[in-house]
Amino acid sequence: GENVEQHPSTLSVQEGDSAVIKCTYSDSASNYFPWYKQELGKGPQLIIDIRSNVGEKKDQRIAVTLNKTAKHFSLHITETQPEDSAVYFCAASILPLDSNYQLIWGAGTKLIIKP
Amino acid sequence: ETGVTQTPRHLVMGMTNKKSLKCEQHLGHNAMYWYKQSAKKPLELMFVYSLEERVENNSVPSRFSPECPNSSHLFLHLHTLQPEDSALYLCASSQENDLSYEQYFGPGTRLTVT
Numbered sequence: 251g252e253n254v255e256q257h258p259s260t261l262s263v264q265e266g267d268s269a270v271i272k273c274t275y276s277d278s279a280s281n282y283f284p285w286y287k288q289e290l291g292k293g294p295q296l297i298i299d300i301r302s303n304v305g306e307k308k309d310q311r312i313a314v315t316l317n318k319t320a321k322h323f324s325l326h327i328t329e330t331q332p333e334d335s336a337v338y339f340c341a342a343s344i345l346p347l348d349s350n351y352q353l354i355w356g357a358g359t360k361l362i363i364k365p
Numbered sequence: 366e367t368g369v370t371q372t373p374r375h376l377v378m379g380m381t382n383k384k385s386l387k388c389e390q391h392l393g394h395n396a397m398y399w400y401k402q403s404a405k406k407p408l409e410l411m412f413v414y415s416l417e418e419r420v421e422n423n424s425v426p427s428r429f430s431p432e433c434p435n436s437s438h439l440f441l442h443l444h445t446l447q448p449e450d451s452a453l454y455l456c457a458s459s460q461e462n463d464l465s466y467e468q469y470f471g472p473g474t475r476l477t478v479t
Contacts, residue, residue, distance in 0.1 A: 284467075291472060293455050293456075293470025293471050293472050293473055294408075294455075294470050296468070299466070345466065353408075353410070355407035356407060357405055
Protein backbone atom coordinates (compact mmCIF):
# COMPACT_ATOMS: atom_id res chain seq x y z
CA GLY A 251 0.00 0.00 0.00
CA GLU A 252 0.88 3.69 -0.10
CA ASN A 253 3.48 5.01 2.31
CA VAL A 254 4.35 8.67 2.88
CA GLU A 255 7.58 9.75 4.53
CA GLN A 256 8.04 13.32 5.75
CA HIS A 257 11.25 15.17 6.65
CA PRO A 258 12.43 16.79 8.78
CA SER A 259 10.47 15.99 11.92
CA THR A 260 11.48 19.34 13.41
CA LEU A 261 12.59 22.48 11.58
CA SER A 262 13.75 25.68 13.22
CA VAL A 263 14.24 28.79 11.08
CA GLN A 264 14.87 32.45 11.72
CA GLU A 265 11.92 34.75 11.19
CA GLY A 266 12.00 36.07 7.66
CA ASP A 267 13.88 33.09 6.27
CA SER A 268 12.38 30.34 4.11
CA ALA A 269 11.30 26.88 5.26
CA VAL A 270 11.09 23.73 3.15
CA ILE A 271 9.40 20.48 4.16
CA LYS A 272 9.72 17.40 1.98
CA CYS A 273 7.60 14.30 1.51
CA THR A 274 8.08 11.17 -0.55
CA TYR A 275 5.39 8.70 -1.54
CA SER A 276 5.54 5.12 -2.76
CA ASP A 277 2.43 4.60 -4.92
CA SER A 278 2.97 6.03 -8.39
CA ALA A 279 -0.83 6.08 -8.87
CA SER A 280 -1.20 8.81 -6.22
CA ASN A 281 -2.38 12.02 -7.82
CA TYR A 282 -3.56 14.27 -4.99
CA PHE A 283 -1.24 15.83 -2.42
CA PRO A 284 -2.64 18.14 0.27
CA TRP A 285 -0.78 19.94 3.03
CA TYR A 286 -2.38 20.59 6.40
CA LYS A 287 -1.29 22.93 9.18
CA GLN A 288 -2.06 22.12 12.81
CA GLU A 289 -1.74 24.89 15.35
CA LEU A 290 -1.54 24.19 19.07
CA GLY A 291 -4.89 23.09 20.45
CA LYS A 292 -6.53 22.91 17.05
CA GLY A 293 -7.22 20.32 14.41
CA PRO A 294 -5.34 20.24 11.10
CA GLN A 295 -6.41 22.74 8.45
CA LEU A 296 -5.84 22.49 4.72
CA ILE A 297 -3.46 25.19 3.52
CA ILE A 298 -2.68 24.12 -0.04
CA ASP A 299 -2.99 21.08 -2.27
CA ILE A 300 -1.68 19.99 -5.64
CA ARG A 301 -2.76 17.45 -8.21
CA SER A 302 -0.42 15.49 -10.42
CA ASN A 303 -1.33 17.37 -13.57
CA VAL A 304 0.65 20.39 -12.35
CA GLY A 305 4.21 20.74 -11.07
CA GLU A 306 3.87 23.78 -8.84
CA LYS A 307 1.19 25.78 -7.11
CA LYS A 308 1.52 29.03 -5.18
CA ASP A 309 -0.65 30.90 -2.72
CA GLN A 310 0.97 34.07 -1.41
CA ARG A 311 3.95 32.96 0.76
CA ILE A 312 3.20 29.26 0.38
CA ALA A 313 4.09 27.06 -2.55
CA VAL A 314 4.05 23.33 -3.22
CA THR A 315 6.15 21.56 -5.85
CA LEU A 316 5.66 18.06 -7.18
CA ASN A 317 8.14 15.77 -8.88
CA LYS A 318 6.20 12.77 -10.16
CA THR A 319 9.24 11.01 -11.52
CA ALA A 320 11.02 11.07 -8.18
CA LYS A 321 7.74 10.68 -6.28
CA HIS A 322 8.30 13.55 -3.94
CA PHE A 323 6.61 16.83 -3.16
CA SER A 324 7.63 19.79 -1.03
CA LEU A 325 6.09 22.67 0.87
CA HIS A 326 7.89 26.01 0.65
CA ILE A 327 7.14 28.89 3.01
CA THR A 328 8.88 32.18 2.27
CA GLU A 329 9.35 35.18 4.56
CA THR A 330 8.37 33.13 7.58
CA GLN A 331 6.42 34.80 10.38
CA PRO A 332 5.75 33.80 14.01
CA GLU A 333 2.23 32.65 13.08
CA ASP A 334 3.76 30.04 10.76
CA SER A 335 4.89 28.10 13.85
CA ALA A 336 2.83 24.88 13.80
CA VAL A 337 2.95 21.22 12.83
CA TYR A 338 2.64 20.61 9.10
CA PHE A 339 1.37 17.34 7.62
CA CYS A 340 1.62 16.15 4.05
CA ALA A 341 -0.66 13.49 2.62
CA ALA A 342 -1.19 11.54 -0.58
CA SER A 343 -4.18 9.91 -2.17
CA ILE A 344 -5.73 8.78 -5.42
CA LEU A 345 -8.58 10.76 -6.92
CA PRO A 346 -11.41 10.29 -7.18
CA LEU A 347 -11.55 9.16 -3.57
CA ASP A 348 -13.37 5.86 -3.50
CA SER A 349 -15.19 4.34 -0.56
CA ASN A 350 -11.92 4.08 1.35
CA TYR A 351 -11.67 7.87 1.71
CA GLN A 352 -8.06 7.23 2.50
CA LEU A 353 -5.56 10.02 2.80
CA ILE A 354 -2.16 8.54 3.60
CA TRP A 355 -0.48 10.94 5.99
CA GLY A 356 3.10 11.82 6.78
CA ALA A 357 4.24 11.90 10.41
CA GLY A 358 4.36 15.70 10.57
CA THR A 359 6.98 18.44 10.79
CA LYS A 360 7.10 20.80 13.75
CA LEU A 361 8.09 24.20 12.36
CA ILE A 362 9.56 26.66 14.85
CA ILE A 363 10.04 30.29 13.83
CA LYS A 364 12.71 31.98 15.93
CA PRO A 365 12.27 35.73 16.49
CA GLU B 366 -21.26 27.27 16.66
CA THR B 367 -19.39 27.04 13.40
CA GLY B 368 -17.23 24.40 11.77
CA VAL B 369 -16.63 21.11 13.59
CA THR B 370 -16.97 20.92 17.37
CA GLN B 371 -15.90 18.12 19.70
CA THR B 372 -16.73 17.40 23.33
CA PRO B 373 -15.22 16.87 25.74
CA ARG B 374 -11.89 18.52 24.96
CA HIS B 375 -10.12 16.47 27.62
CA LEU B 376 -11.03 13.09 29.10
CA VAL B 377 -9.33 10.92 31.69
CA MET B 378 -10.76 7.45 32.13
CA GLY B 379 -9.86 4.20 33.78
CA MET B 380 -9.58 0.98 31.85
CA THR B 381 -12.92 -0.26 33.15
CA ASN B 382 -14.87 2.91 32.37
CA LYS B 383 -17.30 3.55 29.54
CA LYS B 384 -17.33 6.97 27.95
CA SER B 385 -18.36 8.61 24.67
CA LEU B 386 -16.80 11.27 22.49
CA LYS B 387 -19.11 13.58 20.59
CA CYS B 388 -18.58 15.40 17.32
CA GLU B 389 -20.91 17.83 15.59
CA GLN B 390 -20.42 19.51 12.24
CA HIS B 391 -22.23 22.70 11.25
CA LEU B 392 -21.08 22.70 7.62
CA GLY B 393 -23.80 20.65 5.94
CA HIS B 394 -21.32 17.95 4.97
CA ASN B 395 -22.30 14.37 4.27
CA ALA B 396 -19.15 12.49 5.32
CA MET B 397 -17.61 12.29 8.80
CA TYR B 398 -14.42 10.70 10.09
CA TRP B 399 -12.71 9.62 13.29
CA TYR B 400 -8.92 9.82 13.42
CA LYS B 401 -6.43 8.86 16.12
CA GLN B 402 -3.42 11.16 16.47
CA SER B 403 -0.40 9.97 18.44
CA ALA B 404 2.77 12.00 18.90
CA LYS B 405 5.17 11.95 15.95
CA LYS B 406 3.04 9.45 14.03
CA PRO B 407 0.84 9.84 10.97
CA LEU B 408 -2.86 10.38 11.49
CA GLU B 409 -4.64 7.03 11.71
CA LEU B 410 -8.05 6.85 10.06
CA MET B 411 -10.38 4.83 12.27
CA PHE B 412 -13.87 5.16 10.83
CA VAL B 413 -15.62 6.89 7.94
CA TYR B 414 -19.32 7.53 7.60
CA SER B 415 -20.78 8.61 4.29
CA LEU B 416 -24.44 9.56 4.17
CA GLU B 417 -24.73 8.09 7.70
CA GLU B 418 -23.47 4.68 6.63
CA ARG B 419 -20.12 3.34 7.76
CA VAL B 420 -17.89 2.84 4.75
CA GLU B 421 -14.52 2.23 6.35
CA ASN B 422 -13.30 0.46 9.45
CA ASN B 423 -9.54 0.19 9.50
CA SER B 424 -9.24 -2.88 11.71
CA VAL B 425 -10.02 -0.86 14.80
CA PRO B 426 -10.39 -2.86 18.04
CA SER B 427 -13.96 -3.50 19.10
CA ARG B 428 -13.46 -1.47 22.27
CA PHE B 429 -14.04 1.53 19.96
CA SER B 430 -17.62 1.71 18.69
CA PRO B 431 -18.78 4.51 16.38
CA GLU B 432 -22.29 5.81 15.96
CA CYS B 433 -23.65 8.24 13.39
CA PRO B 434 -27.31 9.02 14.17
CA ASN B 435 -27.54 11.73 11.47
CA SER B 436 -25.31 13.59 9.05
CA SER B 437 -24.36 16.24 11.62
CA HIS B 438 -23.42 14.09 14.59
CA LEU B 439 -20.82 11.43 15.19
CA PHE B 440 -20.02 9.57 18.38
CA LEU B 441 -17.19 7.31 19.45
CA HIS B 442 -18.15 5.00 22.30
CA LEU B 443 -15.25 3.78 24.41
CA HIS B 444 -15.11 0.81 26.77
CA THR B 445 -12.37 -1.23 28.46
CA LEU B 446 -9.64 0.85 26.85
CA GLN B 447 -5.93 0.24 27.22
CA PRO B 448 -3.22 2.77 28.18
CA GLU B 449 -1.92 2.67 24.58
CA ASP B 450 -5.26 4.13 23.49
CA SER B 451 -4.25 7.44 25.06
CA ALA B 452 -4.08 9.95 22.19
CA LEU B 453 -5.80 12.90 20.56
CA TYR B 454 -8.99 11.82 18.81
CA LEU B 455 -9.91 14.03 15.91
CA CYS B 456 -13.22 14.26 14.13
CA ALA B 457 -13.45 15.60 10.60
CA SER B 458 -16.10 16.17 7.95
CA SER B 459 -16.15 16.68 4.21
CA GLN B 460 -18.59 17.08 1.39
CA GLU B 461 -18.66 13.94 -0.73
CA ASN B 462 -18.18 14.64 -4.41
CA ASP B 463 -16.79 18.06 -3.53
CA LEU B 464 -13.97 18.65 -5.96
CA SER B 465 -11.87 20.25 -3.25
CA TYR B 466 -11.65 17.04 -1.19
CA GLU B 467 -10.89 19.16 1.87
CA GLN B 468 -11.45 17.63 5.27
CA TYR B 469 -12.48 19.98 8.07
CA PHE B 470 -11.21 18.97 11.49
CA GLY B 471 -12.45 19.62 14.98
CA PRO B 472 -10.02 20.55 17.78
CA GLY B 473 -9.90 17.01 19.10
CA THR B 474 -10.47 15.23 22.40
CA ARG B 475 -7.30 14.56 24.41
CA LEU B 476 -7.89 11.11 25.93
CA THR B 477 -5.81 9.70 28.77
CA VAL B 478 -6.40 6.11 29.85
CA THR B 479 -5.11 5.32 33.33
